[in-house]
Amino acid sequence: MKDYEKLFQKIASWAHERKIDQADPRVEFMKMTEELGELSSAYNKENYEKLVDSIGDLQIALLIFCKLVGVDHYQAMVGAYNEIAQRTGMTTDDGVFIKETDLEAMNGEKGKS
Numbered sequence: 001m002k003d004y005e006k007l008f009q010k011i012a013s014w015a016h017e018r019k020i021d022q023a024d025p026r027v028e029f030m031k032m033t034e035e036l037g038e039l040s041s042a043y044n045k046e047n048y049e050k051l052v053d054s055i056g057d058l059q060i061a062l063l064i065f066c067k068l069v070g071v072d073h074y075q076a077m078v079g080a081y082n083e084i085a086q087r088t089g090m091t092t093d094d095g096v097f098i099k100e101t102d103l104e105a106m107n108g109e110k111g112k113s
Helices: 002-017 025-044 048-069 073-084 100-112
Strands: 089-091 097-099
Touching (some): 048 073
Antiparallel strands (some): 089 097
């Protein structure tokens, strides 16, 4: 955990030196969408080096965005994990997880037809 904290501090310092941590959050949000597009392209083209680079860039942009909007990135992950940890449902053959509540809603709709 300490390595992660040190890395986050380095990223925060890097952003501060460039005044990115004082910018309009919408700019960093656009950066995240740009990086997500690059990640999609790398994945679709099976370019592993670009895939790794894009994942890193996206995470850095997300960390900076969190700082800009006042969200503790770590606490957000903890909260999200705690929400999904006990989630039940099923995974399709394609690897899509469908929550139990969505399955129930789908089955309820089928019964109405």
